[in-house]
Amino acid sequence: MTDAQIEIQLIASLVAVACAIPGTFLVLRKMAMISDAISHSILPGLVVGFFLTQDLNSPWLILFAAITGVLTVVLVEKIQQTKLVKEDTAIGLVFPALFSIGVIMIAQYANDVHLDVDAVLLGELAFAPFDRVYYGDMDLGPKSLWVIGSILVLTLILLFAFFKELKMSTFDAGLATSLGFSPIVIHYGLMSVASVTTVGAFDAVGAILVVALMIAPAASAYLLTTNLKKMIGLACFFGVFSAISGYWMANILDASIAGSIATMLGLVFLMVYLFAPSKGFFAVLYREKQQRREVSLITFLLHLKNHIEIEERHVNHLNEHINWQKVRSKTILSLAQKNNMISISNDVVSLTEKGEEFTSKAIEYILTNEDSLIEDMKEDFFLFRG
């Protein structure tokens, strides 16, 4: 690997972590689309900042852009508070307006400057190593690395200092207020961090990838864990993994780095969505099948308990009596037999002692619907896994 390659991967990874942290809270607050809005509407802030400083490298640009980001959030909330439109509509109204103002300003006044719409949307990681910081003659590395590195350090400090406040006000803002914390301060703090991160990151990776890096890793992590700290950790991991693997994919395909990273983020989410152990597509499918079988089994056992007549319990007529297809009756029959719940003699099915006991418990549960009973049943029998 060349130095430039290492630097690009390092920048992409730092951006990924810096985005995943606020992204996790945005996802939990059901505000994912706000990141999209911020990433677009900071454009006029950048342009205004450039007019005032006449310097594309001025740190004031980041400040102006971040202020526009927070302004976007305020505008969305103000429109939403009128109760005339919902939040998603308010977002859809605000950011295209601000973004288009930025586009017009660039076209009118800044055509000769390196500040074009393509760069804003897509960024170009490949060029990041060329824009370097020097101290005297000493090369201190790419500028993006310093920018995003400082933002990441700031984000981490804030996260460690205010983790408990962030968690509480995200979960229960009412409690936070009543305990004397100000959820509004925390809300705008988070929005400011999201804005600053977006501004710092999009110079290197572009607005679209910023959104992808904020939302996709957090959304994937959300499907895998029930612990907030682990969720943040996993989101960071997914972000970094996609950043590095995306970089190499772009290298092999000779494609856009930002595009490849976003593609990897999408793939990671798809994999997690399909294979997550408890919330994933296949896990849910399996569980539903399992539950269907369990309910069928109970139905079948109840039928046996309710009927002493031999004709109701004959193996070959069971499907007619319970009105099931032959295959299903067979599966359930063998399931019950395997678990020693029934015995078959002369093709007539009877409940065993274990079957009797299980059925009585099931009836009791159905009648009372009490949690403790189902807990007992889970322990005593093979049923109700998961």
Added chain:
Amino acid sequence: MKGKIAVKVDDLTVAYNYKPVLWDIDLQIPEGVLMAIVGPNGAGKSTLIKAILGIIKPIAGSVSIFGKAYTSHRKHVAYVPQKGSVDWDFPTTALDVVMMGTYGSLGWIRRPSTKEKKSALEALEKVGMLSFKNRQISQLSGGQQQRIFLARALVQDASIYFMDEPFQGVDATTEVAIINILKELRKAGKTVIVVHHDLQTVPEYFDWVTFLNVKKIATGPVKEIFNDDNLTKTYGINYKVSIQK
């Protein structure tokens, strides 16, 4: 009236978009009562609690807790919101939610230590949920979630407890468990204020009651004021209850 006034509300008016939800409420809640706030849907019961706690800003009026502004008495007040007010899919455990009750005394930035954890575990035990401490909160039943909220309030070790419909959607066992804890709190000299829906249980559970329907209709001991007259004034229809007192 018994001893001190725990909560005093003066001329409180709250409006959403210029539509008054609470109109000129004057209310004095004596210390040590177990009080129900009753009234029809939209009467402003939850709003009253939220306004007292500063979660909603009133357009007029004032609230004092033990004679002082609420902000200087925060630590003496615990709040149990409606169960539906939070996202139970949030990635956290029962114990962690209860720990949040200790955040108020910790203040900004300071992290909970083993001391806070210990009191959270004790509160979980009190509500009979200790064995569920590591359970993800979405995997608890409605009644269990309500108990977790109650434990979170208990851990604050407050003098005044506000509860917004703690009996909503819980089974009979949980209801009994919760009311027993509330009665214990009263026995310990705490003041408990509950938004309540089930009029049948008011005389059995509470010793103090406030009738509310945008305006305050009546407030006082259940024995004296829980009658057909006040019920009719509050609910608007000719209310003939056959409630045994």
